[in-house]
Amino acid sequence: MDCLPKCEANYVPLTPLTFLKRAASVYADRTSVVYESARFTWGQTHERCLRLASSLRSLNVVKNDVVSILAPNVPAMYEVHFAVPMAGAVLNTINTRLNATNIATILRHSGAKVFLVDCELVPLAREALAILATAVSGSCAAPQVVVIDDIDSPTGVRLGDLEYEELVRRGDPAYVPEEVRDEWDPITLNYTSGTTSEPKGVVYSHRGAYLSTLSLILGWEMRGEPVYLWSLPMFHCNGWTFTWGIAARGGTNVCLRNPTALDMYRNIAEQRVTHMCCAPIIFNILLEAKPHERREIAAPVEVLTGGAPPPAALLQMMESLGFHVTHAYGLTEATGPALVCEWQAKWDRLPAAEKAELKARQGISILTLADVDVKHADTMRSVPRDGKTMGEIVLRGSSIMKGYYKDPEATSKAFRDGWFFTGDVGVVHPDGYMEIKDRSKDVIISGGENISSVEIESVLYRHPRVREAAVVAMAHPRWGESPCAFISVKKNSAGKTDDVKEAEIISYCRKNLPHFMVPKKVEFMADIPKNPTGKILKAQLRAVAKNFVWSENNNGPSSSSDKKTSKEVATDLSRYNPAPQEQQVLALSRL
Amino acid sequence: MDCLPKCEANYVPLTPLTFLKRAASVYADRTSVVYESARFTWGQTHERCLRLASSLRSLNVVKNDVVSILAPNVPAMYEVHFAVPMAGAVLNTINTRLNATNIATILRHSGAKVFLVDCELVPLAREALAILATAVSGSCAAPQVVVIDDIDSPTGVRLGDLEYEELVRRGDPAYVPEEVRDEWDPITLNYTSGTTSEPKGVVYSHRGAYLSTLSLILGWEMRGEPVYLWSLPMFHCNGWTFTWGIAARGGTNVCLRNPTALDMYRNIAEQRVTHMCCAPIIFNILLEAKPHERREIAAPVEVLTGGAPPPAALLQMMESLGFHVTHAYGLTEATGPALVCEWQAKWDRLPAAEKAELKARQGISILTLADVDVKHADTMRSVPRDGKTMGEIVLRGSSIMKGYYKDPEATSKAFRDGWFFTGDVGVVHPDGYMEIKDRSKDVIISGGENISSVEIESVLYRHPRVREAAVVAMAHPRWGESPCAFISVKKNSAGKTDDVKEAEIISYCRKNLPHFMVPKKVEFMADIPKNPTGKILKAQLRAVAKNFVWSENNNGPSSSSDKKTSKEVATDLSRYNPAPQEQQVLALSRL
Structure with missing residues (x-):
């Protein structure tokens, strides 16, 4: 075949940033973000992100710098997922459940240049910064701190001079975002909390985030104009990619400071939520809600959950309340879900217990994974599809992380023989659906x-x-x-x-x-x-x-x-x- | 940030071939292809493609060779979309409405090594090969011809020794497909029929075909397990990507030799068709069907159509029969639809005439296009979003063709200033939806x-x-x-x-x-x-x-x-x- 070289018109690096640009163009007047009394359109969210990106540049943030954030699911937390990469920087979302020592470790390891902190988490951040200050040598500067005051009910709490809304206000709406020239460039850095070792910094590329986002929308069959409740922390694999996915679908992000029963039911009812992701603990919160906290759910809410398979009884209780649960399996290193238990029409006719058993399986690979297999770790041979023989789950594909930041040893241990080793042990059922049995070391x-x-x-x-x-x-x-x-x-x-x-x-x-x-x-x-x-x-x-x-x-x-x-x-x-x-x-x- | 190099586990070239491999693994027993009395599962389709690919190799087909096919929408036509690239070759689907001279021109220009011909089109192919023989110089060998006999009702018609089912039969089911090492490698070659010039060979890359396929499933919101009626020729932009898309969704391909009213209604009713694409002419065929040709449509059929906006009255008639029409705009060079008229919930409340007017617009860019704009051709400035000012529609993104085969002049004319010029003139409405007005030269x-x-x-x-x-x-x-x-x-x-x-x-x-x-x-x-x-x-x-x-x-x-x-x-x-x-x-x- 002829040599037909790439050009700017036919080879454009894949990046989730295009989702926001497109949303601002074609869904300009649709509601993008709701949080208590605050409400934005996609046109506004785009402009706010441009402003914030330009302000970050004025704080001397340059290409590939790290910007860390410690915040619950407030609007600012959503915006940084676009604004930080629009400034050419890498977003590091920190788990708000960590302690000050852990946070200091992450700030030091990532070399964060700017540190955005939600007003409620200022005490924790102050403590972390103090630990960082004692540990930091002359060669490593402390990050510039920006407090994110509550946009609905400002507290006035500050830690230094900079405040988020002020950065947005003084930013340039005509800012031209840093161009993504290589889709392999990093977009986010998420630290996993190891059970035995130091946290590891998982780096996603623009390409990986883009493809994972498309995969998850496809795997969950999320239609246009979703109203998405942020019951899952955005710091978990960047909200399992729905930070970017809701922009891709022109949906509405319903932000939530705390996933309490009262606030979840209230938002579901008032905002007419159609979709949410969550850990199984959220099921308990919803099920154990007191009568005054509950609201009737008018239309079914699609729920994507991961981790421990929900027991049949729990699933039935959830469904009777109006939640339709889909089960997934993933890990930070795979940019969230790698397997989704895709429902098959023929299962509709089965009894509830059998349905729950099928639903509890982790399922089949998402579309953008090139390959998933369960292998004998020693021989690297695939296990038979018998639902019994256990092997390690291995993955290949462009939605797998770039690697662990500044940790070549862990990176080369995770990538072997052309596969990513999940460290999870599972079986393959005769129909090709997988089921996780354990962590390999357990x-x-x-x-x-x-x-x-x-x-x-x-x-x-x-x-x-x-x-x-x-x-x-x-x-x-x-x-x-x-x-x-x-x-x-x-x-x-x-x-x-x-x-x-x-x-x-x-x-x-x-x-x-x-x-x-x-x-x-x-x-x-x-x-x-x-x-x-x-x-x-x-x-x-x-x-x-x-x-x-x-x-x-x-x-x-x-x-x-x-x-x-x-x-x-x-x-x-x-x-x-x-x-x-x-x-x-x-x-x-x-x- | 750290330098984290790509490896085989986290950077896998994008190719639609993964969709078939995945379908064979996770939808193994679901029906993949139906054609009259013939019926295959995804496991079988995968095996048939492996066998055919290995047989093509045994015919000396090597990496980047062209394999041409002249066939209606029969099962073989579907299978070659995977089998030919699995052999490392490039698929060239020829428009069956062309005459012998045109076909000879395409065979010569593409340098086809193998030419697959449906039994009904053998007389046309024989004529084309005769023209080719007189024109071919010593340096260019005639292609090896393979007749595709009808799998439902074999005719015995042959043109030389080779027959498709025989190639499948004698192929190796354990064949290891040629690995796609570069996602920029060509996958198909589709000739456009110019109105003024020689046909031009549009080349798609594996990357482009992969991304377009995901985009179209997303843009049309096609859910899992679709039953797809092949009323659109697969040779049109490779069936607007649904050749690959139905494998991605684990759906069923309902093949059809001729889109007659009788056969379309019969298949819609018997196979419970959920989706189909077509030119507006198909609406007329469906609407003008005689009473004995009609069948009642039990569940709504999603119809994606392109080109001339369907008039309101036509749309209403189609909808009253049970078809739900979505309108798109695309071109061969954009791997099919580039704009889809995505429906907005708020439009549901409008009167029918207004709905039809909105639906007749070509709409908004599909997700994998990086950018769409309407520009003054001279100044390259964007037109205002007033629904009135006309400009040329320009596109950028990884779903745009690689270029025109052996035609650097036409290629460089199409790609300018970082954009692909569609040659179509349109306007942008205030809500960002586009409407095509004309070909620029018209x-x-x-x-x-x-x-x-x-x-x-x-x-x-x-x-x-x-x-x-x-x-x-x-x-x-x-x-x-x-x-x-x-x-x-x-x-x-x-x-x-x-x-x-x-x-x-x-x-x-x-x-x-x-x-x-x-x-x-x-x-x-x-x-x-x-x-x-x-x-x-x-x-x-x-x-x-x-x-x-x-x-x-x-x-x-x-x-x-x-x-x-x-x-x-x-x-x-x-x-x-x-x-x-x-x-x-x-x-x-x-x-």
Whole structure:
């Protein structure tokens, strides 16, 4: 074939920034963002982003500089997803559940030049900046701080001179955005909270963000003019790409400072919400809402959720309230969902329990992934499509991250043999739908059998008195490894928890699990240890389990001092103090 | 930011071939293709494509070779859209309405190595190959011919030794497709039928085809599991990308040898068709169906149409039958639709006539176009969004063609100043929706005013006796140019056409058009001259109009011999003999 070279007309770098430009042109008068009494059109949002981008440039932000933000889902948080890359910079959204030390680490590691802070989070940011100041050497300057005052009810809280609305006001609406010359250029930097290691900075390219956005709209079949409730933090994989996706669809972003039952129901009813994404914990908040917090839901709300498969009963309750749930699986490194449990028309006729079982599977690859497979980690051979044989889930495609920022070792560990290794273990069902079984490092190998800790945990969670459960491997002289369960217990009517005994839990497991999967040891704890984002620290639990010594005599393990060991763990982790509900947030573990 | 290089896991070339691979994996048992008694699943279609690709390799087809096909919308025509690029080759689908000379020209220009021919088109192909043989020099070998016998009712017709099903049968199902290493590599080559010049070979890249496919699914909001009726030829911009799109959506392709009313209604009813694309002529076929050809349409069928805006009355009739029409604008060079008239919820409340008016606009850019604009051709300044000021429609984005094959001159003429010039003239309405007014070379400039020939033609078409109409510029001593109308007339009840007079048509136009737009001359013809694909040859009409001499005395132009000139034109064009309905196919002019 002829050599037909690329030119500016037929090879334009892919970037989500085109979605905003297009929205401003063709949906100019449609509502883009709503937040309490504040309301913008796409024309206005575009202009505000141009102004902010020009103001960032005037703060000496240049190409590839990092701009960090610590904020809930307020309008400014939405706008920076366009304004920061329009200034040529890279957006770093920081998880608001982190503590000051973590935040300081991220600010230092990313080398943030500007740090935008929501007014309510000023105390946390001040603390983080103080830690950063003591740690920062002469070579690394502290970021310029901009406070985002509440646009609906200004507080007057400041941290330095700069305020967000003032930057918008004094910006240039005729600013010409920094051109994206290479679609491989970075657009955002999102730190994952590791359970064992330092946070890692996941870098997305313009190309990856663009393609993921299209994929998610397609995979979820989101139609035009959606009204999208921001119940999912935008800092999670940039709102699983819907920060950009709502612009692509000309929809309305319903911003929300806190996902409380009252505020969610109120916005759903008043703004006529059509779509929302969330962690399963949000289901509980919606279901446990008090009567005065509830509002009737006029038209079905599409809900995309990730992480722990929602149990059938929960799904049915949600659907009866007017929510239509779709289940997805993803991870920060894959720019959010990589698998979506795409519904098939023929399943409509099945009984509810079977439907829920199908819906609980993680599903099939989104369109922009070139390939998904489940492979034996050693041989790299694909597992059979039998719904039983476990292997590691591996991904390939242009929606996978560029890599970990300043971490070549972790990057090269994640990318091997042309694949991205998720570290998640799953099976492929005969129909091609995948189901996640565990984190690869959490799989228990007992007598050559792979046991999914998640499977045992889900059985434990169904016990009426179990509040939290985590299962890890402990050494076993005969089987190599055996499951060891850590649980916390709900109080009984007398406010007690000590009436639940190990033997009862084991006997319950015997009834509900194959024998080889039954925990050989059950350890009770007041709270299961978690990191600040709510992920259970299984590495810590494994350390505890190491102390358990198997004794053939009493047909079970004994510990020199179980209570003490648990307590030690609790003490080690006392600096973390997540709210109880945050245990569930990790349900979004890989999202 | 860190330098994070691309790797095989996170930078995978974009190609529609992934859609088939994915469909075979996750929609393996769903019906992919239906044609009369033949029915395949996605697993089978994938295997058939692998087999065919391996057989093409065994015919010495190598990377970037051209494989041509001359076939209606039968299953083989669908399969080659994957199998040919899986062999590393470039697919050239030839318009079945062309004559033998045109086909020979395309075979020679493309250098086709293999030529697949549907059994019904063997006589035409034989003729084309004979012309090619006389023209081919020693340096250019004739293509290997493969006959595609009808898979439902084999005819036994052959042209040489090779038959399609035999190639599929003897192919290797374990064939590993040629890897797409560069998404800029060509995937298809589609010749446009020029009205004035030689056909031009439009080359699509894998990237362009991939992105256009996603765009069209998004723009049309096509949900999962569509049942798609092939009423649009796949050789038109590769079925406006739905050849690849139906695989992406895991849908069913309902193949169709001829879009007759009987076969369309039968398939819509029996296969429960949900979607179809077509030229407006198909509306007439559906509306004019005889009672025995009709079937009731149980659920609404989404119809995407392009070209001439469907009049309100036609739209209403279509909708009353159960078709829901969306209007688009595109061109071969833009891989099909570039603008889609995206419907807005608020328009639902408008009266039918206003709705039709809104729906008749060509609309807003598809998502993967980086930019669309309407510009003054001289100054390159954007026209105001007033719905009145005309300018040339220009496009930028990765869904625009690579260029014209072996035609650097035409390529560099089409790409200028970072834009692709469509050659179409339009306006932008205040809401950002665009409306096409004319081909730029067909605009009539009268006293400094731009007059759209299409606008005059659409008024003429509404006259009850006008069968066909075409308007071109003729010289005018005062205004520079004036409109000149050519029309053919429907017979009256006595079977006559000569009762319609020029004065009546001009007086009718005076009532329905601004004075300056009224044709100064009306010329009657038995048939308006067209090229083999049904495009009206305005260049020929302009040549005729040149002979008209304006005479101030009779306040109208006179011609030395109008009839003679028309006849001459008719004689010149006698080798073209399009069916009358093909005049309307050009309504898809730019698609």
